[in-house]
Amino acid sequence: MQKPERHIFICTSSRANGQQKGFCHSKDGVAVMMKFMEEIDERELGGEVFINNTGCFGICEKGPIVVVYPDNVWYGSVTPDDVEEILNEHIEGGNVVERLVI
Numbered sequence: 001m002q003k004p005e006r007h008i009f010i011c012t013s014s015r016a017n018g019q020q021k022g023f024c025h026s027k028d029g030v031a032v033m034m035k036f037m038e039e040i041d042e043r044e045l046g047g048e049v050f051i052n053n054t055g056c057f058g059i060c061e062k063g064p065i066v067v068v069y070p071d072n073v074w075y076g077s078v079t080p081d082d083v084e085e086i087l088n089e090h091i092e093g094g095n096v097v098e099r100l101v102i
Contacts, residue, residue, distance in 0.1 A: 004050040006091060008036060010078075011065040012053040023060035028080060029053075032064050035083040049091060062102050076102035 012029040013022030036051050057065045062076035066086065073096050075086065082100060089095045 002047055005048045006050075006071065007069045008049060008051045008091075009054045009067040009069070010036060010051060011055070011057055011063055013056060022056060024056070024063035024065060027064050029064040031080045032066065032078050032083060035080040036066075036087075039083055039087050043087065043092075045087075045091070059102070065102075066100075071096075074102050075100040 010029060010033040011024040012033055013025035030053075033051065033053050040046055040049050040051065054067075057063075057067070059065065059076070064076075064078050066075040066078045067073070068075070068086075068090060071090075073090065075082075075097065078086070078100060082097070086097055086100070089097050
């Protein structure tokens with residue numbers, strides 16, 4: 001198994017029964033994840049950066065939530081438009097996007 005340099009978790013409000021409902025889902029969490037998938041593929045970062053959707057992180061009022069490991073950086077209120085900035089600045093540039101940090 002290839003081990004990534006970074007692992008990005010995106011709340012899509014997935015439930016154990018497969019349903020997607022909740023705050024992050026209603027606030028485009030799925031669209032955020034799809035944008036990450038698209039950008040990672042276009043940038044050919046698939047071996048370096050893994051992404052996974054998650055269930056609730058318990059801070060719904062700040063969602064959609066994106067967590068980057070091993071950096072332990074938590075981003076809140078992420079929109080699809082923020083994805084390129086996170087990838088440019090944080091993932092490829094090594095600089096946290098402070099305006100989104102929670």
